[in-house]
Amino acid sequence: MSSAVPRGETPAPPVGTPRLTVLSGPSGVGKSTVVAHLRKAHPEVWLSVSATTRRPRPGEQHGVQYFFVDDEEFDKLIANGELLEWAQFAGNRYGTPRRAVLEHLERGEPVLLEIDLQGARLVREAMPEARLVFLAPPSWEELVRRLTGRGTEAPDVVERRLEAARTELAAEEEFDTTLVNTSVEEVSAELLALMSID
Template identity: 80%
Template sequence: MAATSRGTPPVPPDARPRLTVLSGPSGVGKSTVVAHLRKEHPEVWLSVSATTRRPRPGERDGVQYFFVTDDEFDKLVANGELLEWAEFAGHRYGTPRGAVLRRLEAGDPVLLEIDLQGARLVRESMPDARLVFLAPPSWDELVRRLTGRGTESAEVIERRLQAARVELAAESEFDVTLVNTSVEHVARELLALVDVV
Protein backbone atom coordinates (compact mmCIF):
# COMPACT_ATOMS: atom_id res chain seq x y z
CA MET A 1 0.00 0.00 0.00
CA ALA A 2 1.56 3.30 -1.03
CA ALA A 3 1.43 6.50 0.96
CA THR A 4 -1.65 8.46 0.08
CA SER A 5 -1.94 12.21 -0.17
CA ARG A 6 -5.40 13.66 0.16
CA GLY A 7 -6.39 17.27 -0.20
CA THR A 8 -3.06 18.91 -1.10
CA PRO A 9 -3.98 22.31 -2.57
CA PRO A 10 -2.39 23.79 -5.70
CA VAL A 11 0.71 25.86 -4.96
CA PRO A 12 0.65 29.58 -5.76
CA PRO A 13 3.93 30.70 -7.39
CA ASP A 14 4.62 33.46 -4.82
CA ALA A 15 3.57 31.53 -1.71
CA ARG A 16 5.63 31.55 1.49
CA PRO A 17 6.58 28.40 3.38
CA ARG A 18 3.90 26.91 5.59
CA LEU A 19 4.13 25.22 8.92
CA THR A 20 3.82 21.45 8.41
CA VAL A 21 2.47 19.51 11.40
CA LEU A 22 2.97 15.73 11.60
CA SER A 23 0.66 13.84 13.93
CA GLY A 24 -0.92 10.42 14.29
CA PRO A 25 -1.57 7.67 16.83
CA SER A 26 0.99 6.48 19.35
CA GLY A 27 3.18 3.73 17.90
CA VAL A 28 2.69 4.73 14.25
CA GLY A 29 6.34 5.78 13.86
CA LYS A 30 6.27 9.60 13.80
CA SER A 31 9.63 10.03 15.54
CA THR A 32 11.26 7.34 13.39
CA VAL A 33 10.06 8.99 10.17
CA VAL A 34 11.20 12.46 11.31
CA ALA A 35 14.61 11.12 12.43
CA HIS A 36 15.11 9.45 9.03
CA LEU A 37 14.04 12.59 7.16
CA ARG A 38 16.40 14.81 9.16
CA LYS A 39 19.30 12.37 8.78
CA GLU A 40 18.91 12.57 5.00
CA HIS A 41 17.91 16.27 4.97
CA PRO A 42 19.35 18.09 8.00
CA GLU A 43 18.31 21.40 6.44
CA VAL A 44 14.68 20.69 7.38
CA TRP A 45 14.02 22.72 10.52
CA LEU A 46 12.26 20.77 13.26
CA SER A 47 10.70 22.83 16.03
CA VAL A 48 12.08 22.01 19.51
CA SER A 49 9.48 21.84 22.28
CA ALA A 50 9.75 23.26 25.78
CA THR A 51 9.13 20.84 28.65
CA THR A 52 8.98 20.86 32.42
CA ARG A 53 10.41 17.36 32.72
CA ARG A 54 14.03 16.79 33.71
CA PRO A 55 16.59 15.96 30.99
CA ARG A 56 17.28 12.27 30.46
CA PRO A 57 20.90 11.09 30.16
CA GLY A 58 22.40 12.39 26.92
CA GLU A 59 19.71 15.02 26.32
CA ARG A 60 20.87 18.61 25.85
CA ASP A 61 18.94 21.82 26.41
CA GLY A 62 17.87 23.30 23.09
CA VAL A 63 18.52 20.07 21.16
CA GLN A 64 15.92 17.49 22.23
CA TYR A 65 13.92 19.99 24.31
CA PHE A 66 14.14 23.35 26.01
CA PHE A 67 14.08 22.31 29.67
CA VAL A 68 12.22 24.87 31.78
CA THR A 69 10.85 25.14 35.32
CA ASP A 70 7.13 25.10 36.10
CA ASP A 71 7.28 28.86 36.76
CA GLU A 72 8.99 29.49 33.41
CA PHE A 73 6.38 27.37 31.63
CA ASP A 74 3.58 29.30 33.39
CA LYS A 75 5.07 32.53 32.02
CA LEU A 76 5.29 31.13 28.49
CA VAL A 77 1.59 30.22 28.65
CA ALA A 78 0.54 33.52 30.24
CA ASN A 79 2.46 35.56 27.64
CA GLY A 80 1.01 33.63 24.70
CA GLU A 81 4.48 32.39 23.73
CA LEU A 82 3.38 28.83 22.93
CA LEU A 83 1.59 27.74 19.76
CA GLU A 84 0.22 24.76 21.67
CA TRP A 85 0.86 22.94 24.91
CA ALA A 86 -0.34 19.86 26.74
CA GLU A 87 0.29 17.88 29.91
CA PHE A 88 1.50 14.31 29.65
CA ALA A 89 2.58 11.97 32.47
CA GLY A 90 2.74 14.84 34.95
CA HIS A 91 4.91 17.10 32.77
CA ARG A 92 4.00 19.88 30.37
CA TYR A 93 5.20 20.19 26.77
CA GLY A 94 4.73 23.09 24.38
CA THR A 95 5.85 24.58 21.06
CA PRO A 96 7.55 28.00 21.28
CA ARG A 97 5.70 30.36 18.91
CA GLY A 98 8.55 32.85 18.32
CA ALA A 99 11.07 30.40 16.86
CA VAL A 100 8.48 28.95 14.46
CA LEU A 101 7.36 32.39 13.24
CA ARG A 102 10.96 33.62 12.79
CA ARG A 103 11.81 30.59 10.63
CA LEU A 104 8.69 31.00 8.52
CA GLU A 105 9.34 34.74 8.08
CA ALA A 106 12.89 33.90 6.96
CA GLY A 107 11.40 31.68 4.24
CA ASP A 108 12.30 28.36 5.84
CA PRO A 109 9.78 25.48 5.82
CA VAL A 110 9.10 24.33 9.38
CA LEU A 111 8.18 20.82 10.57
CA LEU A 112 6.44 20.14 13.86
CA GLU A 113 5.90 16.61 15.27
CA ILE A 114 3.18 16.64 17.95
CA ASP A 115 0.19 14.73 19.26
CA LEU A 116 -3.42 15.08 18.13
CA GLN A 117 -4.34 17.60 20.83
CA GLY A 118 -1.40 19.79 19.86
CA ALA A 119 -2.24 19.57 16.15
CA ARG A 120 -5.77 20.80 16.87
CA LEU A 121 -4.44 23.75 18.87
CA VAL A 122 -2.02 24.69 16.08
CA ARG A 123 -4.90 24.59 13.59
CA GLU A 124 -6.76 27.09 15.81
CA SER A 125 -3.85 29.52 16.13
CA MET A 126 -2.39 29.04 12.60
CA PRO A 127 -5.24 28.03 10.26
CA ASP A 128 -2.93 27.96 7.22
CA ALA A 129 -0.70 25.24 8.74
CA ARG A 130 -0.64 21.97 6.77
CA LEU A 131 -1.70 19.10 9.01
CA VAL A 132 -0.31 15.68 7.99
CA PHE A 133 -1.74 12.51 9.52
CA LEU A 134 0.59 9.50 9.73
CA ALA A 135 -1.53 6.34 9.60
CA PRO A 136 -0.53 2.70 10.14
CA PRO A 137 -0.95 0.22 7.25
CA SER A 138 -3.67 -1.50 9.33
CA TRP A 139 -5.09 -1.66 12.83
CA ASP A 140 -3.43 -5.08 13.35
CA GLU A 141 -0.03 -3.61 12.48
CA LEU A 142 -0.51 -0.75 14.96
CA VAL A 143 -1.48 -3.25 17.68
CA ARG A 144 1.66 -5.28 16.85
CA ARG A 145 3.85 -2.17 17.16
CA LEU A 146 2.27 -1.06 20.44
CA THR A 147 2.39 -4.51 22.07
CA GLY A 148 5.74 -5.53 20.57
CA ARG A 149 7.77 -3.12 22.69
CA GLY A 150 7.54 -5.53 25.62
CA THR A 151 8.29 -2.78 28.11
CA GLU A 152 4.78 -1.91 29.31
CA SER A 153 2.10 -3.59 31.38
CA ALA A 154 -1.11 -4.93 29.84
CA GLU A 155 -3.00 -2.04 31.46
CA VAL A 156 -0.73 0.58 29.86
CA ILE A 157 -0.96 -1.15 26.48
CA GLU A 158 -4.77 -1.20 26.69
CA ARG A 159 -4.80 2.54 27.49
CA ARG A 160 -2.55 3.17 24.48
CA LEU A 161 -4.83 1.09 22.23
CA GLN A 162 -7.91 3.00 23.43
CA ALA A 163 -6.13 6.30 22.75
CA ALA A 164 -5.04 5.04 19.30
CA ARG A 165 -8.68 4.29 18.36
CA VAL A 166 -9.62 7.89 19.21
CA GLU A 167 -6.59 9.28 17.36
CA LEU A 168 -7.30 7.20 14.23
CA ALA A 169 -10.87 8.52 14.18
CA ALA A 170 -9.48 12.07 13.84
CA GLU A 171 -7.85 11.42 10.43
CA SER A 172 -10.52 13.43 8.58
CA GLU A 173 -9.45 16.59 10.45
CA PHE A 174 -6.12 16.55 8.61
CA ASP A 175 -5.21 17.94 5.17
CA VAL A 176 -3.11 14.98 4.05
CA THR A 177 -2.76 11.34 5.12
CA LEU A 178 0.45 9.35 4.70
CA VAL A 179 0.39 5.60 5.33
CA ASN A 180 3.53 4.36 7.06
CA THR A 181 4.33 1.20 5.10
CA SER A 182 8.02 2.14 4.71
CA VAL A 183 9.97 4.72 6.72
CA GLU A 184 12.06 5.67 3.69
CA HIS A 185 9.04 6.11 1.42
CA VAL A 186 7.01 8.10 3.95
CA ALA A 187 10.01 10.32 4.76
CA ARG A 188 10.27 11.18 1.04
CA GLU A 189 6.53 11.93 0.89
CA LEU A 190 6.80 14.12 3.99
CA LEU A 191 9.84 15.95 2.61
CA ALA A 192 7.89 16.74 -0.56
CA LEU A 193 5.07 18.20 1.55
CA VAL A 194 7.45 20.23 3.74
CA ASP A 195 9.13 21.66 0.62
CA VAL A 196 5.77 22.61 -0.93
CA VAL A 197 4.80 26.12 0.12
Protein backbone atom coordinates (compact mmCIF):
# COMPACT_ATOMS: atom_id res chain seq x y z
CA MET A 1 0.00 0.00 0.00
CA SER A 2 1.58 3.25 -1.13
CA SER A 3 1.66 6.30 1.09
CA ALA A 4 3.14 8.51 -1.62
CA VAL A 5 1.90 12.07 -1.78
CA PRO A 6 0.55 13.14 -5.20
CA ARG A 7 2.78 15.62 -7.01
CA GLY A 8 2.12 19.24 -6.20
CA GLU A 9 0.66 18.44 -2.80
CA THR A 10 2.37 18.60 0.57
CA PRO A 11 1.62 16.00 3.20
CA ALA A 12 -0.58 17.23 6.03
CA PRO A 13 0.93 16.80 9.49
CA PRO A 14 -0.66 13.96 11.44
CA VAL A 15 -3.42 15.09 13.79
CA GLY A 16 -2.12 15.36 17.32
CA THR A 17 1.55 15.60 16.38
CA PRO A 18 3.33 17.52 19.13
CA ARG A 19 5.14 20.65 18.10
CA LEU A 20 7.40 23.20 19.67
CA THR A 21 5.28 25.84 21.38
CA VAL A 22 6.76 29.12 22.61
CA LEU A 23 4.97 31.12 25.31
CA SER A 24 5.98 34.74 25.65
CA GLY A 25 4.53 38.00 26.91
CA PRO A 26 5.31 40.98 29.09
CA SER A 27 6.74 40.73 32.58
CA GLY A 28 3.97 40.33 35.17
CA VAL A 29 1.43 38.79 32.79
CA GLY A 30 1.56 35.40 34.54
CA LYS A 31 3.58 33.17 32.19
CA SER A 32 5.20 31.14 35.00
CA THR A 33 1.87 30.67 36.79
CA VAL A 34 0.19 29.39 33.62
CA VAL A 35 3.08 27.02 32.84
CA ALA A 36 3.15 25.66 36.42
CA HIS A 37 -0.61 24.99 36.31
CA LEU A 38 -0.37 23.33 32.89
CA ARG A 39 2.49 21.04 33.89
CA LYS A 40 0.86 20.04 37.16
CA ALA A 41 -2.18 18.81 35.24
CA HIS A 42 -0.18 17.49 32.26
CA PRO A 43 3.32 16.35 33.26
CA GLU A 44 3.79 14.86 29.78
CA VAL A 45 4.38 18.41 28.52
CA TRP A 46 8.14 18.91 28.55
CA LEU A 47 9.31 22.35 29.63
CA SER A 48 12.75 23.19 28.34
CA VAL A 49 15.35 23.92 31.03
CA SER A 50 17.50 26.93 30.16
CA ALA A 51 21.23 27.32 30.66
CA THR A 52 22.23 30.44 32.57
CA THR A 53 25.32 32.22 33.83
CA ARG A 54 23.31 33.40 36.86
CA ARG A 55 24.34 31.91 40.20
CA PRO A 56 21.85 29.48 41.79
CA ARG A 57 19.40 30.91 44.31
CA PRO A 58 18.73 29.02 47.57
CA GLY A 59 16.86 25.80 46.81
CA GLU A 60 17.62 25.78 43.08
CA GLN A 61 19.18 22.64 41.62
CA HIS A 62 21.39 22.24 38.57
CA GLY A 63 19.36 20.65 35.77
CA VAL A 64 16.01 21.31 37.46
CA GLN A 65 15.37 25.08 37.41
CA TYR A 66 18.39 25.83 35.20
CA PHE A 67 21.67 24.43 33.95
CA PHE A 68 24.11 26.68 35.80
CA VAL A 69 27.24 27.36 33.75
CA ASP A 70 30.05 29.89 33.85
CA ASP A 71 30.76 32.47 31.13
CA GLU A 72 33.36 30.28 29.45
CA GLU A 73 30.94 27.33 29.20
CA PHE A 74 28.20 29.62 27.86
CA ASP A 75 30.59 31.00 25.22
CA LYS A 76 31.29 27.41 24.10
CA LEU A 77 27.56 26.64 23.84
CA ILE A 78 27.14 29.66 21.55
CA ALA A 79 30.26 28.90 19.48
CA ASN A 80 29.21 25.26 18.95
CA GLY A 81 25.67 26.19 17.89
CA GLU A 82 24.22 24.32 20.86
CA LEU A 83 21.68 27.01 21.80
CA LEU A 84 18.38 27.46 19.99
CA GLU A 85 18.27 31.01 21.32
CA TRP A 86 19.96 33.09 23.98
CA ALA A 87 19.63 36.53 25.50
CA GLN A 88 21.15 38.72 28.18
CA PHE A 89 19.03 39.96 31.08
CA ALA A 90 20.09 41.86 34.21
CA GLY A 91 23.76 41.12 33.59
CA ASN A 92 23.32 37.35 33.10
CA ARG A 93 22.87 35.23 29.99
CA TYR A 94 20.10 32.68 29.45
CA GLY A 95 19.75 30.20 26.58
CA THR A 96 17.73 27.20 25.37
CA PRO A 97 19.79 24.04 24.73
CA ARG A 98 18.96 22.91 21.17
CA ARG A 99 19.65 19.15 21.43
CA ALA A 100 17.20 18.43 24.26
CA VAL A 101 14.38 20.26 22.46
CA LEU A 102 14.94 18.30 19.24
CA GLU A 103 15.25 14.95 21.06
CA HIS A 104 11.92 15.41 22.85
CA LEU A 105 10.16 16.48 19.64
CA GLU A 106 11.59 13.45 17.80
CA ARG A 107 10.19 11.20 20.54
CA GLY A 108 6.76 12.70 19.90
CA GLU A 109 6.63 14.67 23.14
CA PRO A 110 5.13 18.17 23.23
CA VAL A 111 7.75 20.80 24.06
CA LEU A 112 7.05 24.15 25.69
CA LEU A 113 9.44 27.11 25.95
CA GLU A 114 8.69 30.01 28.27
CA ILE A 115 10.96 32.80 27.05
CA ASP A 116 11.13 36.53 26.43
CA LEU A 117 10.35 38.42 23.22
CA GLN A 118 13.96 38.41 22.00
CA GLY A 119 14.17 34.64 22.51
CA ALA A 120 10.85 34.06 20.74
CA ARG A 121 12.10 35.97 17.68
CA LEU A 122 15.28 33.87 17.58
CA VAL A 123 13.28 30.61 17.82
CA ARG A 124 11.11 31.80 14.92
CA GLU A 125 14.28 32.23 12.83
CA ALA A 126 15.75 28.86 13.86
CA MET A 127 12.51 26.82 13.76
CA PRO A 128 9.85 28.55 11.62
CA GLU A 129 7.45 25.66 12.28
CA ALA A 130 7.27 26.52 15.99
CA ARG A 131 3.99 28.00 17.22
CA LEU A 132 4.48 31.33 18.99
CA VAL A 133 1.84 32.13 21.61
CA PHE A 134 1.54 35.60 23.14
CA LEU A 135 0.13 35.83 26.66
CA ALA A 136 -1.58 39.20 27.06
CA PRO A 137 -3.01 40.88 30.16
CA PRO A 138 -6.75 41.64 30.32
CA SER A 139 -5.82 45.35 30.15
CA TRP A 140 -2.84 47.68 30.48
CA GLU A 141 -4.23 48.85 33.85
CA GLU A 142 -4.25 45.28 35.14
CA LEU A 143 -0.64 44.74 34.05
CA VAL A 144 0.42 47.95 35.79
CA ARG A 145 -1.40 46.80 38.93
CA ARG A 146 0.42 43.44 38.86
CA LEU A 147 3.84 44.99 38.28
CA THR A 148 3.46 47.73 40.90
CA GLY A 149 1.51 45.60 43.37
CA ARG A 150 4.49 43.37 44.14
CA GLY A 151 5.92 46.13 46.32
CA THR A 152 9.33 44.47 46.28
CA GLU A 153 11.07 46.66 43.72
CA ALA A 154 12.27 50.25 43.62
CA PRO A 155 10.19 52.72 41.55
CA ASP A 156 12.90 53.02 38.87
CA VAL A 157 12.96 49.21 38.45
CA VAL A 158 9.16 49.16 38.13
CA GLU A 159 9.32 51.93 35.52
CA ARG A 160 11.89 49.95 33.51
CA ARG A 161 9.62 46.91 33.64
CA LEU A 162 6.65 48.98 32.47
CA GLU A 163 8.69 50.43 29.60
CA ALA A 164 9.77 46.92 28.58
CA ALA A 165 6.14 45.77 28.82
CA ARG A 166 5.05 48.50 26.39
CA THR A 167 7.65 47.27 23.88
CA GLU A 168 6.59 43.64 24.36
CA LEU A 169 2.88 44.41 23.97
CA ALA A 170 3.63 46.23 20.71
CA ALA A 171 5.12 42.98 19.32
CA GLU A 172 1.92 40.96 19.79
CA GLU A 173 1.21 40.88 16.03
CA GLU A 174 4.45 38.91 15.46
CA PHE A 175 2.89 35.90 17.22
CA ASP A 176 0.67 33.18 15.77
CA THR A 177 -1.89 33.29 18.57
CA THR A 178 -2.79 35.54 21.49
CA LEU A 179 -4.27 34.24 24.73
CA VAL A 180 -5.64 36.76 27.23
CA ASN A 181 -4.84 35.79 30.82
CA THR A 182 -8.19 36.34 32.52
CA SER A 183 -8.16 32.85 34.10
CA VAL A 184 -5.12 30.61 34.66
CA GLU A 185 -7.27 27.47 34.26
CA GLU A 186 -8.82 28.62 30.97
CA VAL A 187 -5.54 29.86 29.48
CA SER A 188 -3.80 26.59 30.45
CA ALA A 189 -6.53 24.61 28.68
CA GLU A 190 -6.28 26.80 25.57
CA LEU A 191 -2.49 26.52 25.53
CA LEU A 192 -2.73 22.73 25.87
CA ALA A 193 -5.10 22.58 22.88
CA LEU A 194 -2.64 24.64 20.80
CA MET A 195 0.11 22.13 21.57
CA SER A 196 -1.83 19.42 19.69
CA ILE A 197 -1.89 16.81 22.42
CA ASP A 198 -4.40 14.01 21.94
